Amino acid sequence: MEHFPIVLALLRAAVRDKPATALQQAERLREALRNAGGVDEAKAIDDVIESAKPGSAGKMVPSRVVRSRAVSAGEAMTANTFPPVDKETSAPLAEILTVDRLAELEPPLLNSRLALAVDHLTMQWAGAHELQSAGIKVPRTALFFGAPGTGKTRLALWAAARLGLPVVLARLDGLTSSYLGTTARNIRTLFDFANRYQCLLLLDEFDGIAKLRDDPQELGEVKRVVNSVLQAMDARSPVGLTIAITNHESLLDPAVWRRFDARIEIGLPDASMRQKIIERYVQGFKIKTGAIRVLTWLTDGYSGADIETLCDFIKRHMTLNSKDNPSVMAAVQLFLDLSASNHKNPIREALQRDEAHWFQQALDYHDIKIVQADIGEATNMTQSSVSRVLKRYPERV
Ligand SMILES: Nc1ncnc2c1ncn2[C@@H]1O[C@H](COP(=O)(O)OP(=O)(O)OP(=O)(O)O)[C@@H](O)[C@H]1O
Ligand SMILES: [Mg+2]
Structure with a gap:
């Protein structure tokens, strides 16, 4: 069907905003296509409908596009298709x-x-x-x-x-x-x-x-x-x-x-992407938004994989020590001590120096706004304690 990808994109947008009517029309289109022999198209619409159903929220179904046959010719693979091997060693290629x-x-x-x-x-x-x-x-x-x-x-x-x-x-x-x-x-x-x-x-x-x-x-x-x-x-x-x-x-x-x-x-993630990646990897964990902002700052220069590793560590630490209600930053400090780096990194240096230094650096960060209350949420400190620590910062007026 000509322009089918556009029809699909429209449907996707529609079912997100107005499920009842849009879903009904989507089902009509799916049936019409199926009756006309458009099996692939009908299946793709089915995926869109499924993804809009309650309960599938959060579950990422790949928003399938209908592949043109012109893009990949040849036989379909089956469960009995085995990869080719090196003739001499039989190692799979x-x-x-x-x-x-x-x-x-x-x-x-x-x-x-x-x-x-x-x-x-x-x-x-x-x-x-x-x-x-x-x-x-x-x-x-x-x-x-x-x-x-x-x-x-x-x-x-x-x-x-x-x-x-x-x-x-x-x-x-x-x-x-x-x-x-x-x-x-x-x-x-x-x-x-x-x-x-x-x-x-x-x-x-x-x-x-x-x-x-x-x-x-x-x-x-x-x-x-x-x-x-x-x-x-x-x-x-x-x-x-x-x-x-x-x-x-x-x-x-x-x-x-x-x-x-x-x-x-594919470059390193910027601050707003890092925040989204952190939110994905701490999903289901009670980590306050202020703490997430502080993590966004301190992961400046991290790749998505580095962020995932840090988040996994934080989750493990907080689970194993749940009765002591550890702060996110206590976990981060431990992570840094256990993963020494041979690269110079000013944020890491500030974090390993003293609280006044890193608090100030976080507040000075340009890419997202961090306030004293955020640092409080990351460290389990009250805002007045954060403010007291900051007074120790030598260059602070
Ligand atoms: N942008 C991102 N968003 C979410 N997760 C990410 C992102 N980047 C990396 N990850 C996480 O890190 C893991 C490793 O990523 P992946 O292997 O795709 O990276 P890569 O660029 O291929 O790395 P390498 O160059 O080392 O092979 C992913 O499986 C995913 O869990
Ligand atoms: Mg790779």
Whole structure:
């Protein structure tokens, strides 16, 4: 159905605001489509209806877009589809992640610009048929790059879940071999496999292949590997989707870099995203909003994965010591002591110095507003005690 993605987006918005009438119309449309043979479309509408039902709030159902057949050709995978292996060692070259498994994942929280870019990418894939019939090239390759732990892998898996496609996740350890010619052969085998099925090919830690370039002894072999990647990507681009991921984009061969239709940088989360990530990971825990604001300040420079680790620690500490009603900051201090860092970080230094210093730094933070009451909620102190401590700050007038 032409423009179906737009119909779906409209429905999604409508069921959020006015459930009763919108749901009724959504059900009508679903039945009409089903009767007309639009099984995929009817299923996608069903997902939207389900996500609007009471009780499903909080549960993230991937808002499925209807995948155009033009975007991923080939056979459907079954429970009996096994990943390809290295001919000599029988080591698997990839892992297959089924759609059911992917659907359990929550999406990473991204700032609105990034979310829009990713949305655009998946919508293009959903509308691939329209593009193709208009003679427009369908972009099928994307590169995600950026700092470690920022949610790149999670995002790629989420994109596949949205499209209802299983993922063929390349195993770099299985692919690379010290035997001459074997890595190149494995790459060809992997791509041949991916091209045969409807799937999204995910080349995680993609620089693992390009990195070999560092070694001058291996130059001939590296050229061969990079050439195989280039050829394999060119052959794949008319038939299926590929996402490659790297933390070391500068290591990629320029010719490989140019092969990607979309290149998306996933950066460290800003303050408002950090606040949302913290809220997600302390959900269900009685942590006051003021304490969350203080955590947002002190996680400046943290990745999403770092924030998750800190939140897990806080939850563990508060659960194990619940009878003493420990403060959030007591848990944070312990976390910092147990996770020494070799990077210089002014917030960390202030936190490990004395209360007056970190209180003042938190109050001076520009990215979100922190007040004395917030520090009180993070430390279990009254506001007047916070104020007393602050008087000790040497530069305070
Ligand atoms: N933006 C985010 N929102 C929510 N959770 C996040 C975010 N970023 C990271 N996480 C959490 O951190 C975990 C690790 O993220 P992921 O593996 O996707 O990062 P990555 O960018 O691929 O890291 P690496 O470069 O080290 O492979 C995720 O499974 C998720 O739980
Ligand atoms: Mg990753």
